[in-house]
Each structure stands twice: as C-alpha cells, then as structure tokens.
Amino acid sequence: MNQPLLVFNDKGIYCEQADVYIDAWRPVDKCIITHGHADHSRWGHKQYITHENNVPIIKHRLGEIEVSGKKWNETFTINGVKFSLHPAGHIIASSQVRVEYKGEVWVFTGDFKTENDGIAESFELVKCNTFITECTFGLPAFKWTPQAEVFTDINNWWAANRAENKTSVLFGYSLGKAQRLLKHLDPSIGKIYTHGAIENMTAVLRENYDFHETIRISRDTKKEELLGNIVLAPPSAHGGTWIRKMVPYVTASASGWMTFRGARRRRAVDRGFVLSDHADWDGLLETVKATGAEKVIATHGYTEIFSRFLREEMGLDARTEKTQYEEEGSETAKKAEEENA
Template structure:
C-alpha cells in the first residue's frame, strides 16, 4: 500500500514523493512555506520556496536564506508532484499549498481566515480530496463580528481616550495584526505612533500595501506629543519600562481570545477587541464544506474537539500533532 501523499513526522508535513516538507519545524533540505509567522517559517532549512510577497518578510526575520518565489496559482513540479500557492487571507503573503499527484489532491491551509481584511489577498477556496486545516478557534463560542464593526469600536475608544487627554496603547502582534489595525484606523482622530518592532515590520511590507503614516516611539519622543495619540505595540511591550513613557495611558488588545473575559483579565488590559486573523467556528466549517474534501486533518487549536464534531457530520476527520501555535497569548508573531 502506498503511503499518503502527505505525512506527518517529527520534522513536519512531508511529501515523500517530492522529498519536500511543508512548514517544517525542524531543519530540512527543502521547505515550502505558507507565511512568515515564526511557527511556520523557521530558520535552518537549506532551500525555501514561498510566495513572492512573503520573501521580504521571511528574509527580514530569518536573514539571508536561499529562497525562491512563486506567483499565485503558478504550478511548479517536483519529481512528478504538482504544487501551487493559493491565497489564505491570514496575513500579507499568506498562502495555502495545493499538492497534486496522479489525480489525488491535498490542500494544506497553514493559517487562514475568510474575511477580507483589506491587506491580505482574500482567501480562495481550493477543491481537494484531503484538507489539512488549522482550528485555532475551533469552538462554537468563537464567532467574529465584521471587521468594520470592530474597527468602529476601536476608533471610538481612541477618540474617547483622546478627549480625556490619554494615550491609547493598542497591542497586536507585529506581523499581520498591526498592519490590519493601521490600515483601518481613523487618521482624522490623531497621530499614530508605533513600537520599534511594529515599525520595522511595517516598513518591510509598505511596498506591498497602502498604509497611513506612522511615527516610531524613540527615547527622544516627548511624552506630551503622545497624549491623545494611539500607539500600536506588540504584546511583549505590556508591563515594560518602555510603556511608562505613555502615562497617562489606556491599554487595549485586539485578539480572537478577547471573546473570553478571563483572557482580558489575564493580559491585564483595560479593553479587549475581538479581532482575529484566523477563522471562527462558522468560517472553518464553511471552508471545509466548500473544498469538497472527504478527509480532513486538524492541526493546531481545538483540534480534538473540532475533529470529533467533523466526524459527527460524516467527515473522515482526525487530529495530527504539530508545533504550530496559532494565535497565542504571549508572542508577537503568532
């Protein structure tokens, strides 16, 4: 009996026929990468293949690497296996990987969301027989409001803080979430400042997307200039000496985990906004149905619960252990 087209081992998702890995978590010879977050694009591989728009991102993070780029829907063949990248809608440059061999089609989503965020190429449904999906938010409790509604909440919060003479400090990870926030902030309210980590990554992606002007917070930044502004910072900045410059300030976090009130308390923020770069429960189910896949493999997130529910719906579904993290609570790039 032939092995599955894609297998899970201690290094990552492996295609034996092509001798290539998808988003491997240990060093390998050949790696096809979905996007630039640190749990999917790791240092140490000999050769990287990714979408063109992801190249400057992973080079910024990993340094000088041997990487080649492909366009959307461009087929490239390795030992008879056809591969192609398709938009995942997760962050800038994020892709699904379609794998085809002798008429059998698999799709690995990486991380994805179905709502158009205005900065990522929107998610594309890819028909397949087997679908490897994340399920970071694979519980019915996770149901997202439209982005426009959440951004109205954020902009109103900023305006209220400005009226009270306070600085608004909004936490979001440096790749993806920060640029999504920047794209949708109401610049008529006031100036936008950024933490150095946010500014560095934003400058990397500015050639690809239209973003408003931002001001880096430095040691020379005057406290009075920050009053009434909004500052976008990574979660790691919370509680640091860096943030003291903002006093008086109000804090907020944009994350899917803000669905749970306890998550806001644990992060010790004043306001939580439910905004995720992953699918919610409904988005996951609709995406799986649209692919036409009969077999579904669930990776990171609420994988056991979600795969059990899929089996109840009639899918051949199971869980696979990986080292992907999804939208975690304590990193800047998840």
C-alpha cells in the same frame, strides 16, 4: 495510493515523492513556507519556497537565506508532484499549499481566515480530496463580529481617550495584526505612533502595500507628544519600562481570545476588541464543506473537538495530527515580537 501524499513526522509535514516539507519545524533541505510567522517559518532550512510577497518578510526575520518566490496559482513541479500557492487570507502574503500527484489533491491551509480584511489577499477556496486545516478557534463560542463594526469601536475608543487627553495603547502582533489595525485606524482622530518592532516590519511591507503614515517611538519621544494619539505595540511591550513614557494611557488588545473575559484580565488590559486573523467556528465548517474533501486532518487548535464534530455531525472521515505550530497569543508568538524589536 497506499502511501499518503503528505505525512506528519518529527520534522514537519512531508511529501516523500517530492522530498519536500511544508512549514517544517526542524531544519530540512527544502521547505515550502505558508507565511512569515515564527512558528511556520523557522530558521535553518537549506532552501525556502514561498509566495513572492512573503520573501522580504522572511528575509527580514531570518536573514540571508536561499529562497524562491512564487506567484498565486503558479504551478511548480518537483519529481512529478504539482504544487501551487493560494491566498489564505490569514495575514499579508499568507498561503495555502495545494499538492497534486496522480490525480489526488491535498490542501494544507497553514493559518487562514475567510473574512476579507482589506489588506491581506482574500482567502481562495481550493477543492481537494484531503484537507489539512488549522482549527485555532475551533469551538462554537468563537463567532466573529464583522470587522467594520470592530474598527468603528476601536476608533470610537481612541476618540474618547483623546477627548480625555490620554494616550491609547493598542496591542497587536507586529506581523499581520498590526498592519491590519494600521490600515483601518482613522488618522483624522490623531497621529499613529509605533513600537520599533511594528515600525520595522511595516517598513518592509510598504514596498508592496499601502499604509497610513506612522511615527516611530524613540528615546527622544516625549510623552506630551503622545497624549491624545494612538500607539501600536506588540503584546511583549506590555508591562515593561518602554510603556512608562505613555502615562497617562489606556490599553487595549485586539485578538480572537478577547472573546473570553478571562483573557483580558490575564493580559491586564483595559479593553478587549475581538479581532482575529484566524477563521471562526462557522468559517472553519463552511470551508471544510465547500472544499468537497472526503478526508479532513485537523491541526493546531481545538483539534479533538473539531474533528469529532466533523465525524459525528457532518459524517466526514476526520482525524487529528499534532504539530509544533502555536496558536495566537502563544509564547512563540511573543518571542517573535522580541526578535523583530
């Protein structure tokens, strides 16, 4: 093909043959959405296409929109181009988009992780000719500890704080990270309280997913009720008046950025747990190799370093493209928490 099947322009990732965008960052007529985070599911498109379990998520965030839901691996054809959605493992209902036309196959990962977290649909490897991959954590320094070990540490931390009659405040984004934390917290230790943003989003998801019981924090909640228990809150709640009723409390953040001590200091938390909803360095490399792709396009993250490694060490035809997607911990992600509050 002379014209690439997918191109990057000032609105997003575009398939000219089908006249369809993927995760467009400016309003377009028709857009396939990989997942519900604010940087990938923007307001203003005339028509949205996404996985059926993501429909209530983006409706909660965006209001009344025209949206159609698809099942995993369901093929839908637009002007001769075949599209299908495949689990990305990033968060609940997150998709990779497979695009096929005249025998050529492209895959856009959106955000993804390869570890099965026990709640998001497990990542599915999709063979392709050209692979458009995120590389949020595309540095060798990022290598994740198995989540079972991380959650043992989190629950032990909570139990130790409970023994000292202190409230444990654990920060994680209201869509994705919060539900992953909730799924693996040990309710035998104590009660699980939630910030309104997390409670609202979790309520939307309970229709299709199973979570532990939670208690929404309200104006009537007394700090005595919280002592010894755990509170799930978005990062945007840290440092505000809301957290004052938690005293005495101990704070922690669950994020891939906790790999670096400086990130914990900047976030002013007492403890950092390295837990990311993105692939680490090894996960990225293994996935690229397993797709069998001859061409790789790296987006949002350490794109230059990652693509250079693919060229020089793996002999792949790799390049970068700029997007308006934000990495975990960004200002866009923080604003999304405020929208959900």
